Amino acid sequence: MSKNIILNDKEIDIILQRLACQLIENHQDFSNSILIGLQPRGKSLLNRIVQILTQTYNISELNYGLLDITFYRDDFRRNEKILEANTTDNLQVEGKNVVFIDDVLFTGRTIRAALTAVETFGRPSNIELLTLIDRRFSRHLPIQPDYRGRQIDVYDNQKVVVDWDKETRKDCVYIINKV
Amino acid sequence: MNELSVNHLLGIKHLNINDLNLIFKTADHFKEVINRSIKKVPSLRDITIANLFFENSTRTKLSFELAEKRLSADVINFSSSQSSVKKGETLIDTVNNILSMKVDMVVLRHPNPGAAELLATNVDATIINAGDGANEHPTQALLDSYSMREKLGDLKNKNILIVGDISHSRVALSNIYALQLQGANVMVCGPKTLIPKYLHKLGVLVEHDFLKALKWCNVVNMLRLQNERMTDSFFPSVREYVQQYGLTSDILNSLDKDIYIMHPGPINRGVEISSDVADSKNSIILDQVENGVAIRMSIIYLLAQKKPLNK
Numbered sequence: 001m002s003k004n005i006i007l008n009d010k011e012i013d014i015i016l017q018r019l020a021c022q023l024i025e026n027h028q029d030f031s032n033s034i035l036i037g038l039q040p041r042g043k044s045l046l047n048r049i050v051q052i053l054t055q056t057y058n059i060s061e062l063n064y065g066l067l068d069i070t071f072y073r074d075d076f077r078r079n080e081k082i083l084e085a086n087t088t089d090n091l092q093v094e095g096k097n098v099v100f101i102d103d104v105l106f107t108g109r110t111i112r113a114a115l116t117a118v119e120t121f122g123r124p125s126n127i128e129l130l131t132l133i134d135r136r137f138s139r140h141l142p143i144q145p146d147y148r149g150r151q152i153d154v155y156d157n158q159k160v161v162v163d164w165d166k167e168t169r170k171d172c173v174y175i176i177n178k179v
Numbered sequence: 180m181n182e183l184s185v186n187h188l189l190g191i192k193h194l195n196i197n198d199l200n201l202i203f204k205t206a207d208h209f210k211e212v213i214n215r216s217i218k219k220v221p222s223l224r225d226i227t228i229a230n231l232f233f234e235n236s237t238r239t240k241l242s243f244e245l246a247e248k249r250l251s252a253d254v255i256n257f258s259s260s261q262s263s264v265k266k267g268e269t270l271i272d273t274v275n276n277i278l279s280m281k282v283d284m285v286v287l288r289h290p291n292p293g294a295a296e297l298l299a300t301n302v303d304a305t306i307i308n309a310g311d312g313a314n315e316h317p318t319q320a321l322l323d324s325y326s327m328r329e330k331l332g333d334l335k336n337k338n339i340l341i342v343g344d345i346s347h348s349r350v351a352l353s354n355i356y357a358l359q360l361q362g363a364n365v366m367v368c369g370p371k372t373l374i375p376k377y378l379h380k381l382g383v384l385v386e387h388d389f390l391k392a393l394k395w396c397n398v399v400n401m402l403r404l405q406n407e408r409m410t411d412s413f414f415p416s417v418r419e420y421v422q423q424y425g426l427t428s429d430i431l432n433s434l435d436k437d438i439y440i441m442h443p444g445p446i447n448r449g450v451e452i453s454s455d456v457a458d459s460k461n462s463i464i465l466d467q468v469e470n471g472v473a474i475r476m477s478i479i480y481l482l483a484q485k486k487p488l489n490k
Contacts, residue, residue, distance in 0.1 A: 071212065071220035071480075077488045084181045085208040120217035 006152060006160075007173035012132075015149040019130060020052040022147050023099065024059070032125070033097040034063040038114050039086035042066075042102040044164035045132055049101060063096070065089030069113040094122030099147075103162040105131040108143035133160050133173060183481050187299045187306040190315035191356035199360055203325055206470070206477035213249060213472060223252040226483055228284040229277050232309070233259040233270075236288055238444050238468060239309050239319070243286050246475035250483075255282070270294060271301050278304050284483065287311070305482050313347050319443050320353030322474040324361060326467045327398050330439050335362035340392050342368045342424060343402030343451050346375050346413075350402060350443045355383055368392040369424060372413040389424050393434055400441040401426055401451045417450060427453045431461075439463050 007015070027033040030053070037046030043066055053059040070085040100114055111129060118124065130147035135154050154160055154175060162173050183198050212220055228247045232240055240256075247254045257277065274285060284305040287295050292314035299306040310316040324334065331337050339358050345351045345367045358365045359382060366384035367374055379385055386392040393399060404420070414420045426440065440452070440462045448454045457464060 068208070071208070071222050073222075076222045077225075077484065077486065080487075082181045082484060085205060088208070088211055090211075116221065120212070120215045120219070122216060 003161075003174040003176055005172050005174045007150060009165075009171045012149075012171045012173065015132065016048050016052060017056075019132075019147050019149060020049055020057065023049070023053070023130070024057060026128075027097060027099075030059055030062050032095070033099065034065065034091065034093060035099050035101055036065055036067045036091060036093075036114075036118065038100055038102040038110060039066050039068040039070075039088070041104070041162065042100075044166075045103050045130075045162075046101045048164075049130070063092065065091045067091060067100075067114060067117055069110060069117045072113040072117040074109060074113065088117075091118070091121045093118055093124045095125050098124040098127045100127065100129045102129075102131050104133040104135060104160050105129070105143070105145055105148075106135045106138055106160075108139045108141035111143045112141050132162060135160060183485060186482070186485050187295070187308075188317050188478055188482060189295045189299055189306065189308050191317045191320050191353045191360070192315070194317075194360070196360050199321070199324070199357065202321055202474065202477050202481065203328065205481060206325055206473040209249075209476040209480070210470070210473040213476070219249050219251060221251045222480060223247070223250040223483055225488070226250075226283045227253040227255070227281060228286060228479070229255050229257060229274075229282045230286045230309075231257045231274065231277070231288070233287075233289045233294075234310065236309070238471070239288065239316075242468070242471040243307075243309060243318075243475055246472050246479055247286075249472065250476055250479055252284075252479070255280075270298065274298055274302050274304075278302055283486070284479065305486060307478065307482065310349050313349050313352075315353045315356075316349040316443075317353050317357075318471070318475055318478060319350050320357040321478070322467055322471045323350075323354055323400060323441060323443065324357045325474055326441065326463050326470050327439070329466065329470070330463060331397060333361075334358060336364065337398070338364045338366065338396045340366045340368060340396035340399045341402065342389065342392070342399060342426070344373045344404045344413075345369055345378065345402070346373050348402050350400075354400065355381055366392055366395060370414050370420070390430065390433070393430065393438065396438055398439045398441060399426065400443070402443065403445065403447055403451055421450055425449075425451060425453065426456050428455050428459070431456060431459075437461055441467060443467070 037043045050064055053062055066089050068086040068088045070083050128146040131145045132149035134145050134148045134151040136151050157178050158175050159178050160175055164171050184195055185193050230243055244254055286307045286309050288309040289311050292312035294311045295306050295308035308317055327334055341351050355365050366386055368386045368389055442464045446457055
């Protein structure tokens with residue numbers, strides 16, 4: 001299967017640095033903010049953003065955690081692929097500025113489920129969305145990112161894959177045709 | 180594996196170790212959910228569940244109902260004492276009438292062994308056995324194992340003791356199946372008259388000396404005397420039973436180790452277990468009750484997943 005690489009590791013790194021700076025611009029010292037990675041694919045992006053904020057920009061007290069939305073999806077018993085639940089952290093969101101972090105924004109249904117799921121922990125002050133890839137013209141719901149890495153146009157029969165390589169750090173984003 | 184091998188939960192004997200692991204793993208997630216400020220998930224909002232209890236129950240019925248509501252299912256409750264069963268209606272007719280009201284899942288407790296299996300083969304709904312006579316009580320066994328795993332980790336080669344009225348207990352049989360699937364060593368203890376003769380053929384150790392059995396185990400599960408199922412006199416007196424098989428702090432203090440104490444409820448304080456032992460730090464009886472909701476949410480969720488919506 002041929003891969004059409006749209007972002008290489010250097011480009012991803014530049015984008016992540018920019019996204020981190022945009023977050024700092026809006027959240028300053030993050031004392032009333034929490035970054036929430038959406039399981040499973042948002043976990044790696046969250047880790048990279050946290051790494052940049054703490055190591056490069058010395059944000060000392062950063063609140064972050066993971067949220068799983070499996071039980072809040074709108075396709076339970078409708079999807080042939082059975083989804084396994086993942087871990088959710090004990091998230092302190094009451095009155096906080098929440099930033100959802102996910103790798104690819106496609107239909108928006110994951111974000112809708114996350115909006116329901118996060119409220120089970122409390123009532124956030126506001127919620128923003130950060131995504132590395134924004135698939136334009138593919139939304140099923142009125143949801144848009146506040147922080148976007150790269151906006152791309154992809155056909156319905158294509159899939160965008162974000163490959164986080166933990167060992168070599170040779171991250172890349174590519175497009176493949178669905179089988 | 181992310182799917183159960185069965186379409187109904189009729190007994191532990193129909194499950195395999197992968198099913199158990201999946202149920203426990205999913206229950207972990209639900210246990211986290213029910214400790215949030217909003218304890219509800221919307222997964223089963225298009226499912227209706229009927230709780231049919233042809234026998235008395237407090238905690239199992241409440242636990243199932245709470246689990247169903249936490250999953251956003253619509254719930255209807257039925258108790259045989261207030262129903263047409265008293266007028267001579269058969270079990271299958273009763274259930275089919277309820278199913279014609281578009282019920283997807285039935286939780287059944289019945290005094291006759293095999294009632295859940297009978298329903299599963301005769302009606303078009305997912306069946307969960309909430310106890311059928313002296314046969315099986317699978318959800319109790321699963322929550323018992325889950326509670327033990329929380330304390331001991333993997334149960335492989337752990338020594339689990341079940342004490343009391345084994346003959347009339349569905350909890351004992353389901354626990355034996357579940358524990359053996361996980362590689363635990365199981366021993367039963369009680370008067371000869373309350374332990375079935377064939378039990379050793381299941382690979383279970385049988386001991387009549389309570390103190391000896393306690394010295395062997397990591398966990399003791401104390402069972403209640405099922406007086407309502409006893410058609411004969413199985414021991415001379417309750418007082419004599421308590422002297423030989425009642426768990427007291429004196430006996431526990433005489434052991435040179437700590438063991439975990441379980442009881443499926445309802446407890447007869449002062450009979451199979453003394454009050455101070457039931458409330459002691461090694462008692463995990465209330466953990467069992469809390470875990471019951473998470474385990475039942477897990478089972479209902481995983482069984483609902485097996486029945487896709489018609490597109």
